[in-house]
Amino acid sequence: xxxxxxxxxxxxxxxxxxxxxxxxxxxxxxxxxxxxxxxxxxxxxxxxxxxxxxxxxxxxxxxxxxxxxxxxxxxxxxxxxxxxxxxxxxxxxxxxxxxxxxxxxxxxxxxxxxxxxxxxxxxxxxxxxxxxxxxxxxxxxxxxxxxxxxxxxxxxxxxxxxxxxxxxxxxxxxxxxxxxxxxxxxxxxxxxxxxxxxxxxxxxxxxxxxxxxxxxxxxxxxxxxxxxxxxxxxxxxxxxxxxxxxxxxxxxxxxxxxxxxxxxxxxxxxxxxxxxxxxxxxxxxxxxxxxxxxxxxxxxxxxxxxxxxxxxxxxxxxxxxxxxxxxxxxxxxxxxxxxxxxxxxxxxxxxxxxxxxxxxxxxxxxxxxxxxxxxxxxxxxxxxxxxxxxxxxxxxxxxxxxxxxxxxxxxxxxxxxxxxxxxxxxxxxxxxxxxxxxxxxxxxxxxxxxxxxxxxxxxxxxxxxxxxxxxxxxxxxxxxxxxxxxxxxxxxxxxxxxxxxxxxxxxxxxxxxxxxxxxxxxxxxxxxxxxxxxxxxxxxxxxxxxxxxxxxxxxxxxxxxxxxxxxxxxxxxxxxxxxxxxxxxxxxxxxxx
Numbered sequence: 001x002x003x004x005x006x007x008x009x010x011x012x013x014x015x016x017x018x019x020x021x022x023x024x025x026x027x028x029x030x031x032x033x034x035x036x037x038x039x040x041x042x043x044x045x046x047x048x049x050x051x052x053x054x055x056x057x058x059x060x061x062x063x064x065x066x067x068x069x070x071x072x073x074x075x076x077x078x079x080x081x082x083x084x085x086x087x088x089x090x091x092x093x094x095x096x097x098x099x100x101x102x103x104x105x106x107x108x109x110x111x112x113x114x115x116x117x118x119x120x121x122x123x124x125x126x127x128x129x130x131x132x133x134x135x136x137x138x139x140x141x142x143x144x145x146x147x148x149x150x151x152x153x154x155x156x157x158x159x160x161x162x163x164x165x166x167x168x169x170x171x172x173x174x175x176x177x178x179x180x181x182x183x184x185x186x187x188x189x190x191x192x193x194x195x196x197x198x199x200x201x202x203x204x205x206x207x208x209x210x211x212x213x214x215x216x217x218x219x220x221x222x223x224x225x226x227x228x229x230x231x232x233x234x235x236x237x238x239x240x241x242x243x244x245x246x247x248x249x250x251x252x253x254x255x256x257x258x259x260x261x262x263x264x265x266x267x268x269x270x271x272x273x274x275x276x277x278x279x280x281x282x283x284x285x286x287x288x289x290x291x292x293x294x295x296x297x298x299x300x301x302x303x304x305x306x307x308x309x310x311x312x313x314x315x316x317x318x319x320x321x322x323x324x325x326x327x328x329x330x331x332x333x334x335x336x337x338x339x340x341x342x343x344x345x346x347x348x349x350x351x352x353x354x355x356x357x358x359x360x361x362x363x364x365x366x367x368x369x370x371x372x373x374x375x376x377x378x379x380x381x382x383x384x385x386x387x388x389x390x391x392x393x394x395x396x397x398x399x400x401x402x403x404x405x406x407x408x409x410x411x412x413x414x415x416x417x418x419x420x421x422x423x424x425x426x427x428x429x430x431x432x433x434x435x436x437x438x439x440x441x442x443x444x445x446x447x448x449x450x451x452x453x454x455x456x457x458x459x460x461x462x463x464x465x466x467x468x469x470x471x472x473x474x475x476x477x478x479x480x481x482x483x484x485x486x487x488x489x490x491x492x493x494x495x496x497x498x499x500x501x502x503x504x505x506x507x508x509x510x511x512x513x514x515x516x517x518x519x520x521x522x523x524x525x526x527x528x529x530x531x532x533x534x535x536x537x538x539x540x541x542x543x544x545x546x547x548x549x550x551x552x553x554x555x556x557x558x559x560x561x562x563x564x565x566x567x568x569x570x571x572x573x574x575x576x577x578x579x580x581x582x583x584x585x586x587x588x589x590x591x592x593x
Contacts, residue, residue: 001022002022004022004024004072004104005022005023005024005072006021006022006023007021007022007023008023008043008044008045008046009023009025009041009042009043009045009046009047009048009091010043010045010046010047010048010090010091011045011091012048012077012091012094012096013090013091013093013094014079014093014094016077016094017077017078017079017094018076018077019076019077020074020075020076020077021074021075021076021077021096022072022073022074023041023043023048023050023072023073023075023096024043024070024071024072024073024104025041025042025043025048025070025071026041026042026043026068026069026070026114026134027039027040027041027042027065027066027067027068027069027070027071028040028041028042028047028067028114028115029067029115030065030066030067032063035053035054036051036052036053037051037052037053037059037062037063038050038051039051039052039062039065039098041071041073041096042134044139046089046090046091047089047091048091048094048095048096049086049089049091049094049095049096050062050073050075050095050096050097050098051078051095051096051097051098052097052098056097056098056099057099057100058073058074058075058098058099058100058101059098061101061103062098062101065101065103066106066107067107067110067113067114067115068107068110068114068131068134069103069105069106069107070103070104070105070107071101071102071103071104072101072102072104073096073098073100073101074098074099074100074101075096075097075098075099075100076096076097076099077094077095077096077097078094078095078096078097079093079094080092080093080094080095110131111124111127111128111131112124112125112128112131112132114131114134114135116135117135117136117137120132122555122563122564123563123569126555126561126562126563126568126569126570127569127570128570129559129560129561129569129570130570133559137556138556141545141549141551141556141557142557142559144264144545144548144549144557145541145545145557145558145559147264148260148264148541148544148545148548149216149541151259151260151263151264152216152237152256152260152541153216155255155256155259155260156214156237156239156256159212159252159255159256160211160212161212161213161214161239162210162212162213162214163213163214163215163216164205164210164213164215165215166195166198166201166202166205166215166217167195167201168194168195168218169182169192169193169194170192170193170194170195170201171192171193171522172191172193173193173196173199173200173519173520177196177221177222177223178221178222178223179193179194179196179220179221179222180193180194180220180221180222180232181193181194182194183585183586183587184585185584185585188585188586189586194220195219195220196219196220196221197217197219197236197238197538198215198217198219198238199457200520200522200523202215202238202239202240202536203240203457203495203497203523203526203534204522204523204526205240206240206241206242206495206531206532206534207526207527207529207530207531207532210242211241211242211243212240212241212242213238213239213240213241213536214237214238214239214240215237215238216235216236216237216238216541217235217236217237217238217538218233218234218235219233219234219235219236220232220233221233221234225562225564225566228487228543228546228553228554229554230542230554230555230558230561230562231562231563231564231565231566232562232566234540234541234542234554235540235541235542236490236538236539236540236541237256237490237538237539237540237541237544238536238538239252239253239492239536239537239538239539240534240535240536241534241535241536242532242533242534243532243533243534244494244533244534244535245494245533245535246436246478246480246494246535248535249480249492249494249535249536249537250274250276250434250480253482253537253539254273254274254432257274257432257482257484257489257539257544258270258271258272258432260544260548261430261484261547261548264548265430265548268428268429268430269428269429269430270429270430270432271293271429271430271431271432271433274432274433274434274482275293275433275434276433276434276436277291277433277434277435277436278435278436278437279435279436279437279438279439279476280437282435283402283406284299284301284325284402285298285299285300286298286299286410286413287299287406287407287408287409287410287411287412287413288407288410288486289435289438289481289483289488290435290481290483290486290487290488291410291433291435291483291486292414292431292485292486293426293431293432293433293485294422294424294426294427294429294431294485294486295413295414295417295422295424295426296417296423296424296426297327297328297329297330297413297416297417298328299325299326299327299328299409299413300325300326300328300386300387301323301324301325301326302324302325302326302383302386302387302397303318303322303323303324305324305375305379305382305383305386306318306324306375306379306399307319309374309375309376309379310374310375310376311354311371311374311375313399314354314397314399317399317400318399322399322400322401323399323400323401323402324397324398324399325397325398325399325402325405325409326383326387326395326396326397327395327396327397327398327409327412327413327416328387328388328389328393328394328395329341329393329394329395329396329416329420330389330393330420330423331392331393331420331421331423332357332393332394332416332419332420333357333358333359333391333392333393333394334357334394335357335368335369337357337394337419337420338355338357338369338394338396340419341353341355341396341412341415341416341419342355344412344415345408345412348408348411348412350398350405350408353396353397353398353412354370354371354396354397354398354399355369355371355394355395355396355397356368356369356371356372356380356383356384356394356395356397357369357393357394357395358384358389358390358391358392358393358394359391359392360391365384365390365391366380367380367381367383367384371397383395396412396416398412414486430484430485430547431484431485432482432483432484433482433483433484434480434481434482434483435480435481435482435483436479436480437461437476437477437479438453438454438476438477438479438480438481439453439454439473439474439475439476439477440452440453440454440458440460440472440475440476440477440479440505441453441472441473441475441508441509442473443473449509449510450472450473450508450509450510451509452505452509454477454479454491454493455477455479455491455493456505456506457493457495457496457502457523458477458478458479458493458494458495458496459477459478459493459494459495459496459497459501459535460475460476460477460478460496460501460505461475461476461477461478462475463501464498464500464501464504467501467504467505467508468504472508477493478493478494478535479491479492479493480492480493480537482537482539484547485547487543487546487547488543489539489540489543489544490537490538490539490540491537491538492535492536492537492538493535493536494533494534494535495533495534495535495536497527497531497532497533497534498527498531499524499527499528502516502520502524502527503516542554542557542558545557
């Protein structure tokens with residue numbers, strides 16, 4: 001027999017009754033029923049119940065074992081009495097009567113429990129991550145991650161994509177976030193950078209003549225963490241394709257995303273044909289470029305109903321060129337709910353939100369609330385008709401410069417849906433969409449300077465002619481995002497593969513040819529020697545798994561995450577270098593004030 005096990009702890013079934021077996025694993029739980037010991041033995045695969053009574057040669061030794069000890073059990077498989085079968089376990093029809101025990105490793109008192117799923121402080125969980133990972137839910141999440149990555153690889157290779165690895169030590173590149181820098185020992189005073197993404201390399205792969213590339217790529221960005229963004233590093237399904245238009249990329253990626261979410265989504269419906277929503281439309285209807293399409297509420301412009309009305313505040317805003325937008329709230333037609341939403345708006349820093357709710361009294365449908373009184377019954381009815389509302393419904397209104405209130409409006413749209421019980425029957429689904437036609441440029445409100453709003457390597461719609469003749473703020477790019485349930489999974493673009501267009505694109509934001517040559521020299525030089533039209537995308541693996549695992553924090557799907565201060569509490573990183581290391585690199589640290 002094998003030194004440690006003949007079976008793993010999820011393998012035994014009723015058909016194995018009578019067999020002599022050897023199991024090894026961790027002591028998950030010990031129960032003493034007065035002369036009879038029950039031990040749940042756990043390994044990577046599952047749990048088997050071990051039993052010993054006073055007649056067992058292993059009984060005395062088993063009395064000494066404690067939670068998380070690693071032990072080896074020799075024993076006989078016995079069928080459980082039908083009344084004692086545990087249907088929640090694959091091994092629930094059997095138990096192993098212990099005849100021998102070897103303690104392979106003892107465990108000290110645990111700093112956090114492994115049995116059950118208690119909510120422990122983050123610093124304890126991360127410092128003892130190896131224990132945290134033994135917990136059933138987290139262990140399952142990490143296994144899900146592995147299966148998802150395998151599925152992504154299989155689906156990409158089935159479509160003719162080839163996986164290539166790109167460099168980790170590379171040159172610094174101004175791509176929107178801070179680089180992690182690595183000092184060079186062989187070249188004192190110079191540094192490598194860890195790649196924020198394989199962006200330039202994957203484009204060079206296309207220039208080199210490889211048609212369809214993908215990689216499960218590690219990316220490194222020195223940026224502040226959020227619940228949906230891990231500090232330091234993350235992984236993405238990096239993809240690039242030659243001789244393609246935007247729709248070709250969509251046709252390649254949609255079946256991969258749809259297939260993975262159908263495979264691991266627990267039976268939840270998945271969008272079959274991902275809608276294409278222009279950026280401007282998404283911002284108008286949903287107040288976000290990553291809309292949660294499970295929420296059926298669509299906002300509308302209703303400025304005309306307030307122009308010249310008795311509600312002087314909104315009328316004045318419209319007269320000065322501002323806009324009034326409405327957020328329909330089916331089923332929200334009570335003063336109590338409207339006041340609650342008004343309080344929410346004030347908590348967001350707004351004076352409040354105007355509202356109207358409709359009720360039927362004496363067979364007459366009428367609008368109620370201060371706003372309805374100010375604009376009168378005709379305008380109120382016109383609003384109701386435009387918004388397709390009925391008795392028992394409400395609408396909320398925000399006015400001003402849409403650029404300043406659109407984010408709050410989008411948030412309010414989701415709060416209304418949540419507060420009203422996620423009406424529409426779509427909460428348990430994966431609602432995908434492509435957001436397209438992003439503006440190439442945006443203006444910094446503080447400095448007034450133009451900058452890229454998305455990816456500087458994107459091809460502008462209309463090419464060089466658009467850059468030369470159109471208002472830069474009106475130029476859209478062949479840029480797109482894929483979103484699911486309000487979470488951006490990836491940005492992508494058809495690339496700018498012509499040097500003259502790239503130079504002009506950067507010139508508009510005040511960067512001359514020398515800047516482009518210095519920062520993107522490898523790529524711009526390659527484009528001079530025949531570059532195919534190409535495009536790609538890079539869905540985030542961590543976020544995909546987070547959605548599939550139905551958790552709110554990336555920490556729950558990453559094996560060894562950092563904390564919110566970008567610290568690895570398990571390994572003690574970042575740590576202070578030794579003086580010898582600094583001398584070898586020719587570095588000296590200057591303390592901050």
